[in-house]
Amino acid sequence: MGKPILLHCGDDIKWNHELYAKLSNTFDIKRSHSMGREEFKQALKDKKFGDFAAIYRPFWNTGGEMSPWNQELIDLLPLSCKIYASAGAGFDWVDTQALAKRGVIYCNAGAACTESVADAAIWLILSTFRAFTWSHTAARSCDPARFSDAQKNIAANTFNPNGHSLGIIGLGKIGFRIAQKAHQSFGMGILYNDIRQLPSSIEQEVDAKFYQNLDDMLAVADCVLVATPFGGEAVLNAEKIGKMKKGSRLINIARGKLIDEDALVQALESGQLAAAGLDVHFNEPTVNKKIADMRNVEMLSHTAGASVDSHIGFERLGMENILSFFESGKAVTPVNLHFFDAQAKL
Known part of the structure; x- marks a missing residue:
């Protein structure tokens, strides 16, 4: 045949x-x-x-x-x-x-692309805690005033990720690798929400705590990372973002449409969120200008897995x-x- x-x-x-x-x-x-x-x-x-x-x-x-x-x-x-x-x-x-x-x-x-995406996620997490974009753009401007402003003021607005909690939405292969890097290298506590709880033997590798209810995790996580496939609607809409811990950070390495960008803008402007790190965007390849102008937002061009x-x-x-x-x-x-x-x- x-x-x-x-x-x-x-x-x-x-x-x-x-x-x-x-x-x-x-x-x-x-x-x-x-x-x-x-x-x-x-x-x-x-x-x-x-x-x-x-x-x-x-x-x-x-x-x-x-x-x-x-x-x-x-x-x-x-x-x-x-x-x-x-x-x-x-x-x-x-x-x-x-x-x-x-x-x-x-x-x-x-x-x-697990390793590449996980590395990029860690960089976004670090950037949102340490305001690397603010420092980076100030140095690249070659403007002494902007350089001095960043040098003098960044310390009062940044923190080490060590000791903070990372709440992961979707602890699949990529999410788990991010959890390993964040927990083992930076001492972050790992929280997660998924459609099912992982076996305790896997949870113990990163000392992860399972939250069956997403709202409960959002209320306590210092940094929330979206690592779940797009299922047709936003996982973090205005209501969900409003339930996040005040002053927390939001990272997205999954799909742009998983986050309501208008609600994200409002949360960043109001101080509900301290910072955000985005590899993906709602309307790619068009990037939201309001978000792009914020110095507390780190952005990539959907290249986290690109290597x-x-x-x-x-x-x-x-x-x-x-x-x-x-x-x-x-x-x-x-x-x-x-x-x-x-x-x-x-």
């Missing part, structure tokens, strides 16, 4: 050539490269790629012309397609429930997901199996 077909979207692989050779030996690889959406839709209608069994997208920034992966595209997939493995941690651009209904397992590659190490891992993990699925029937990092389970119960 020949080898099953794999549709490879986007650029050529760059690092994991031996693993790609194994993939090539297992599958008949077809390429879409980086087609425009309309061209890609027509190619699917015309069965240009054949009845492919898997989709592989090794880089988050190529092959993206086909986004969003919504019902419009999913309805055009051949019924032979069983798995879609893509780079990147977030999956708000793909309708994973619709894929499940179509019989397609979706796998992300968040595990590959060569992450890209190597993205590329590798996608292939490992596909190979594992066809060898054992189980993918390495599936994210929509719960939708399959829900369907089975109907």
Whole structure:
């Protein structure tokens, strides 16, 4: 019958050539490269790629012309397609429930950027406690007056993170690595809120305290970090931000739409929040000008997970997901199996 077909979207692989050779030996690889959406839709209608069994997208920034992966595209997939493995941690651009209904397992590659995101999160936490942006921009201005202002006044507005509590919303793989770094290196107390409590053996590694009710954690955490996938609505809206401990800090390394930015602005202006650190933004690539002008806000351009190490891992993990699925029937990092389970119960 020949080898099953794999549709490879986007650029050529760059690092994991031996693993790609194994993939090539297992599958008949077809390429879409980086087609425009309309061209890609027509190619699917015309069965240009054949009845492919898997989709592989090794880089988050190529092959993206086909986004969003919504019902419009999913309805055009051949019924032979069983798995879609893509780079990147977030999956708000793909309708994973619709894929499940179509019989397609979706796998992300968040595990590959864990270290990079955790490092960036620590930097954002440090910056919000120590006002590094204020100091940094004052020095870069080459203005002696601004330099002197920062040098004289920062100490009265900053604190060491040691001894403060870090409340993490979503203690998954990335959240837990952040907890390890914050607890072990900086002596921060770890609090967390998630849909389920972790086993005590895992909690003990970082001396974490579980809060079943998010409001209870928000009321006591000195710094709150958002590390949960986007589920369609803000996790921290005006009501929730209003329940945060006065003078606390807010970090977001997940998705911009998880935080109501208007409410964030009001909280920073009123002093409800002392500072914020944002890798992600509500309306990317447009950044909220009010937030950008605040010297108590540290900002990045959604680059927390951006490193060569992450890209190597993205590329590798996608292939490992596909190979594992066809060898054992189980993918390495599936994210929509719960939708399959829900369907089975109907």
